Amino acid sequence: MRKPNAKDRILETAGALFFQRGYSGVGINEIIEKAGTAKASFYQYYPSKESLCEAWLRALHDQSENYRRVLLEEPGPSREKVARYFDRLGKFLVESDFRGCPYSNTGALSEANCPGIAEQIREHKEATRNFFRILASRSIDEHAKADETGDRIFVLYSGATAESQNLKELWPVTVARSAAVDLLPI
Numbered sequence: 001m002r003k004p005n006a007k008d009r010i011l012e013t014a015g016a017l018f019f020q021r022g023y024s025g026v027g028i029n030e031i032i033e034k035a036g037t038a039k040a041s042f043y044q045y046y047p048s049k050e051s052l053c054e055a056w057l058r059a060l061h062d063q064s065e066n067y068r069r070v071l072l073e074e075p076g077p078s079r080e081k082v083a084r085y086f087d088r089l090g091k092f093l094v095e096s097d098f099r100g101c102p103y104s105n106t107g108a109l110s111e112a113n114c115p116g117i118a119e120q121i122r123e124h125k126e127a128t129r130n131f132f133r134i135l136a137s138r139s140i141d142e143h144a145k146a147d148e149t150g151d152r153i154f155v156l157y158s159g160a161t162a163e164s165q166n167l168k169e170l171w172p173v174t175v176a177r178s179a180a181v182d183l184l185p186i
Contacts, residue, residue, distance in 0.1 A: 007045040009035040015056040019099060023053055023106050023117070050114050053106065057120035060102055064124065068131045078135040079184045082153060085131075086177035089157065093164050093173065100165030101158075129154040139184050153180045 004012065013035040017026040028049050032042050046052040067088075071081050099105070103121045133150030140146040160176035 006035070006037045006041040010037055010042055010045060010052065011055055011059065014052050015059070018053060018056060018106065019096070019102050022108075023049075023114075050116055053114075054116045054120050057103065057106065057117065057124065061120065061124045061127065065127060068127075072131070072134060077184075077186075078139040079181050079186065081135055082132070082180050082184060083177060086157065086160070086173055086180060089161060090164075090170050090173040090177075093161070093170065098165050098168045101161045104158075104162065125158075128157070132157070136184065149183050152183055156180045 010031060014026070014031045017031060017034070026049075028042065029039075031049075031052070032039055035042075042052075046055065071084065074081070093100070103124050106117060107121045129151065132153040133147050136150040136153065137143070137146035140149055156176040156179055160172040163172035164170060
């Protein structure tokens with residue numbers, strides 16, 4: 001097994017720290033120390049903490065996009081795919097001790113003047129919204145109705161994520177999953 005290079009160690013270390021404590025709660029020197037790398041290596045790969053956070057969010061986004069693409073390509077009704085997506089959310093929340101959405105957390109805790117981070121957050125949220133719209137369009141013929149249904153599912157998903165994080169309980173995901181599935185025709 002290949003040992004991670006400095007760039008990968010920095011990204012992995014920063015991602016874990018950003019997820020655990022938020023963007024503003026983590027400093028560059030701590031990332032460098034915990035990644036076991038030199039300051040020069042950090043700046044060789046990431047010109048700023050903001051660019052590092054952008055790279056972390058982009059990597060998370062790419063993983064999510066791959067999962068959504070696979071799910072969309074698999075056979076089966078949209079209702080089952082929406083249910084599986086919510087089930088995956090529940091598993092993620094439990095495994096992360098209910099830390100919640102890395103994008104929402106980063107947006108809430110990043111400095112106000114971080115346009116690159118804001119763009120990564122917007123791109124991810126829009127992609128998730130679009131995913132639910134695509135699923136809805138596969139079972140609802142009317143375009144406007146499918147988009148509205150997809151948007152409703154997106155809001156259910158986002159709200160369930162936030163409330164599960166707040167309460168440290170899964171019931172919001174369970175309730176939102178049921179409501180989302182009910183929005184789609186059989």
